[in-house]
Amino acid sequence: MIHRMKQIPFTVPTQGPVQNSRRGDVRLQEEAAFGGGSEPTSPTGKRPSVEIPGAYALGSIDPSLYKIADEDDDYDVPRDHIGRIWFAVEYERETEKLLVTLIKAKNLPSRVLGNDNGCDPFVRLYLMPDERRYLQSKFRKKTCNPKFEESYVFQVNSRTIDDRVLRLTVYDVDRHKRHNVIGHALYPLRDHDCLLEGRLVVWRDLEKEVSETTSDRGEILVSLSYNNHLERLTVSVFEGKTFKRVDGVTTVDSYAKVSLMIQNKMVKSKKTEVVKKSTSPTYNESFTFKLPVTSLDTASITLTAMQYYSGHKDKAIGRVVLGSFMFARGKELDHWNEMVANQKEQVSHWHVLS
Template identity: 30%
Template structure:
């Protein structure tokens, strides 16, 4: 019979309970000594079931295509200082237009200005979100991108009867600087802007360069103006003058957005953005861009001229 069914007298039960209490007290004292000896560590002296590992929780889910209708290229860039190597990994394209779903998609990667021969990757399959699994390695010394600005250019093409470019993405290590003059007249309610010149631009083609200036209030673009296209050179002189109607009560909720553009060889395609700059109050800008705007507001009727660095297009 199991022990719990064995009859015992009252004295034996008391002796058994006393021994169990002594053993329990000894275990507690030993556990306390172990805790003090380890000073914060805890030693587990028994085995406990932990169940099974659910492999699905640790699988890497595919990169979801971005929302909206814009075509996007998903890739990663890593620079390894120890080996002075630039690693470019291609993952996938997202949201290709329906007319391209049956075509084979290619991506060409090159590092300008030295790497003139493109490296090519072919998508694995067709459809709206073709996937890639390619990694390219560029040998780039640490000081190279500081002394000579570099451009990482990725172009995706469609293989039809002939290969043609369908889009491109550019990453700049240094985009260049622009010099701008601002002046505000409260009596005339007029904001005068002079886009003087640019320097160190990283032009992708010889199609020339222009600047588009937009006045924006909150999220609404009130008015946009574009300069003429200048010859393709890294340090163009614009001296492009324009003015916008702006009431004093809107000075704290308005901003100016400057876009350096290169016209596309295909007229129906949008221009290529070389860099952007936003000047405005605290709602839109920080640092020198904010200070330039505040100096203009605090010194009415006087032009304020300053150099600014371009930012990456978003």
């Protein structure tokens, strides 16, 4: 469910992120991460790790600005329900900033039967496909209905915003200080029309397991080859299979876009020629990228099958991300690791578009 919101000012603390001159990453100062220097109420007594290049926490927000979300406080709790979470999302295309406000959660499971205070929750916010780094909320003690009212900023290139998915994972800290996952909520940013929708308040029911993969968009045959002496990555796109038609068109004119990302930043993007009137196109094109050996663990390749429209904006049929453990899982991760282990060899695999 989605609510439209009025314009809400975000106030940045006086000590914000600083620039690391050596690496060029935007680092998070601890004082800014937790609302101007206040200590998080962590049961472990330690500050959680929230350092992400180009991302940082803002201070607390005025909860009265989000009273519209209270309209959904009373709802029919589904069977096997593990909680619901509310958050607000806005993308500023001019500054390429994704503004996320974590508002609250309700009906989280209690560790003590019949006691609605048997939960010590906190939330981690990820910008997928990066699963290793996150921003983290403050801890809330003894409540199954926590109010967070905290704001965060992710720096996201406008050319890659549609490839990213906001994931919120809710944890409970038990009496042994173990962090137990309660559930996850996903918000694909390709579903967020930045120009039309502005800031939205969104709720999602938590799920035990989440998956973005779908198998009805088609497949693509790709090869990877890396030459460590030349520090050169070669990506070859051979063919597609059973591409899903966008907007119900009877024929598909398509091309493949290949983008090199380092630490979630676009380095270079290239594309094949357009193949007309085929849902199983043949491309047979190769692209080379300069990629230092030291960047292999922080690099990824995003392949996007695009439906071409003459005179109109092209639309994505589906995509696949190949990269290290930081960016990929399953067959996509295995393909990348096989490439790294077999220097200069061409390693080819079919991949399902998602």
